[in-house]
Amino acid sequence: MHTHHQRRVWFFGIALLGLGIVFALIGLGIGSTGFESLLAAWRDPVALQIVWDIRLPRTLGAWLAGALLGLAGAVAQGLFRNPLADPYLLGSASGASLGVAVALMLFGGSVANMQWALRLGLTGAAFVGAVLAVMLTLVLARGVQQTLRLLLAGVIVGVVLGAAKDLITIASADVLQAIQGFILGSTGLVGWSACAVMAAVGLVCLLLGWALAPVLDGLSLGEATARSLGLPLGAMRAALVVVLALATGAAVAQTGLIAFVGLASPHLVRSVVKTTHAGLIVLSTGMGGLLLMSADLAARWLIAPQELPVGVLTAVLGGSYLLWLMHRRSARRGVA
Numbered sequence: 363m364h365t366h367h368q369r370r371v372w373f374f375g376i377a378l379l380g381l382g383i384v385f386a387l388i389g390l391g392i393g394s395t396g397f398e399s400l401l402a403a404w405r406d407p408v409a410l411q412i413v414w415d416i417r418l419p420r421t422l423g424a425w426l427a428g429a430l431l432g433l434a435g436a437v438a439q440g441l442f443r444n445p446l447a448d449p450y451l452l453g454s455a456s457g458a459s460l461g462v463a464v465a466l467m468l469f470g471g472s473v474a475n476m477q478w479a480l481r482l483g484l485t486g487a488a489f490v491g492a493v494l495a496v497m498l499t500l501v502l503a504r505g506v507q508q509t510l511r512l513l514l515a516g517v518i519v520g521v522v523l524g525a526a527k528d529l530i531t532i533a534s535a536d537v538l539q540a541i542q543g544f545i546l547g548s549t550g551l552v553g554w555s556a557c558a559v560m561a562a563v564g565l566v567c568l569l570l571g572w573a574l575a576p577v578l579d580g581l582s583l584g585e586a587t588a589r590s591l592g593l594p595l596g597a598m599r600a601a602l603v604v605v606l607a608l609a610t611g612a613a614v615a616q617t618g619l620i621a622f623v624g625l626a627s628p629h630l631v632r633s634v635v636k637t638t639h640a641g642l643i644v645l646s647t648g649m650g651g652l653l654l655m656s657a658d659l660a661a662r663w664l665i666a667p668q669e670l671p672v673g674v675l676t677a678v679l680g681g682s683y684l685l686w687l688m689h690r691r692s693a694r695r696g697v698a
Contacts, residue, residue, distance in 0.1 A: 370646070371637050378648035382425060385655050389421030392662045414670035415553075423552030423616065424658035424672070425651035428623050430567070430613035432650015433670020435624030436631075436643045437571055437606050440512055441599065449610040452512070452518035452603070455494035458614040460523045461491020462544050463530040466537045484544070485556070485615045489556040492611035495519055496603065505596070512603075547618040549658050556616045563612040568607045568647060574602055575640035582639070593619030620673050622680020623653050629687065 390413055401504065434449035443449065451454075465487035501516035531538040577598040589595060613620070627650040631642055654672070661670040 367636060373637050374631075374635050375645055375648060378652055379565075379644065381632065382642075382648065382652050382655065385659060386421050386425065386533075388426075388456055389655065389659055389662075390417050392417070409666055414420070414584050419554045419557050419657065419681050420549050420552050421655060423557045424549045424656045425562065425612040427549065427617045427620065428554070428558060428646045428654025429651035430560060430564050430609040431620060431654070432627035432642060432646040432648070433564070433567055434606050434609040434613070435626075435650065436639070436646035437602055437609070437630045438624070439628050440511055440575075440581065440639050440642075441606070443581060444513075445629065446625070447513075448622075449606060449613075450520070450619075452499045452516040452606065453523060454492035454607060454610045455614065455619055456520040456523035457491040457493070457495020457498075457604055458488040458611065459491070459541070459545060459619065460495075460527040460530075461487035463527045463537055463541055464491075466540050467530055467534055468541070476538055488544070488618075489611045489615035491523075492614055493607055494605040495523055500603065505600075505646075523682035542672070544618040545673075546671035547620040547676070548656075548670065548671055549617050549661075552616055552619065560612050562649075563608055564630045567609040568644070570601065570605045573639050574598055575607070575638060575643055577602065607688035618652075618673060620654060621677040622684070623650050625675055626680045626683055627653060629684075 380540070419474040431449055435447075436449040438449050438451055439445055465484055499512065499515045499519045504517065508650050527541075531541060577595070581595075610624075627646045628642060630653075631637075631645045631649050635641070635647070636647070654676065657676045658672050661672040661675050665671055
């Protein structure tokens with residue numbers, strides 16, 4: 363039975379990888395010029411530039427951002443021992459939004475400034491804002507010793523920073539209009555430099571998350587059991603929070619606020635296979651990448667040549683999935 367579960371986990375991981383490659387190839391052909399640019403790329407320098415410099419980094423960037431959110435979601439749900447926990451629970455989303463709002467207010471709302479800010483300033487501001495929000499949460503929670511206090515501190519920080527962001531946007535109409543794209547989420551501005559940053563951060567976070575997975579296994583049995591196993595919970599919890607903050611901050615900085623990917627990815631994995639947190643973190647990474655890449659393809663294709671905000675699409679699809687999951691569980695309990 364143990365071998366059967368392991369084989370199923372391997373098959374599922376290979377399936378996620380295979381689907382990711384297939385969707386990536388499809389992504390190379392979706393755009394305003396359709397598959398014509400992909401077919402002409404070998405002989406037309408303009409078509410090659412469209413495929414290589416726009417479509418490929420955007421498709422790969424969508425996978426990387428989704429992978430970071432899926433990884434962060436698996437860590438968050440294991441750390442808080444709550445299947446409804448998502449990567450934004452520690453206030454990182456509100457901190458990133460506030461950072462972007464402050465940057466836009468400082469840079470100004472002109473088109474020239476916006477182009478520079480979007481490429482350089484907003485990314486850094488979002489990442490710094492997300493990390494500072496998590497640090498503020500840790501200060502209010504007095505460390506990571508008590509999970510409930512950490513969770514409540516994250517909620518408070520999210521509300522306060524979100525209100526500060528709203529005050530800034532209300533005071534400046536230019537900021538309100540410019541920050542809308544960040545809040546709705548978009549992969550349209552992801553380039554090769556963003557892919558490199560997300561890949562580097564993702565590799566580090568994946569290795570750390572995989573190494574710290576035994577702590578999440580111990581916490582799933584209760585804190586008393588985890589302590590009895592000799593696990594240094596304080597230090598390891600702090601390391602898990604660092605993984606959560608870095609993964610979430612890197613993804614949000616490049617694509618804006620993408621809803622439900624981090625929440626739904628571990629659920630989808632658990633609905634297919636049963637595995638330890640080490641396997642769950644790796645598979646959730648692949649599932650998150652596949653989900654956001656699929657949403658990005660749909661956002662580009664549904665009303666082509668125009669695009670839908672990918673964050674709106676993930677919110678609709680993810681919310682529908684969770685509602686269906688709740689309905690199914692309620693139906694099972696009713697039958698039981």
